[in-house]
Amino acid sequence: MRLHPDWRRVLARAWSLRFIELAALTDIILNVVPYVSDYLPWWLTLLLLGGAWMARLLWQPDKDLS
Template identity: 45%
Template structure:
């Protein structure tokens, strides 16, 4: 496995990465939600996490401006 040459730029700017981080955050919040007072119904955070993951999957295949296609 070899990193792409501009991996730092991709890590900071790619929507797929941002959405994967959001999905991870939502999964973590869901895990601790019983101790947070249950501000959302069970399963809502899982749904939002699934939507963020699906968006990341789609964003991974879309061309994003300000990136060169040199992978």
């Protein structure tokens, strides 16, 4: 297994990865810090995961990365 030769460019454009990371962070915050759950809605994690799905399918061009 090897990294893609242009991995920095791929990482800079990977919006789906950013949304997944935000969703994970939001879920951790909601479960670990109960005080914050009064300010963050429960559906925020689902919204961010839906955004990751949309970013992966719609906003990123279909290119051969092999």
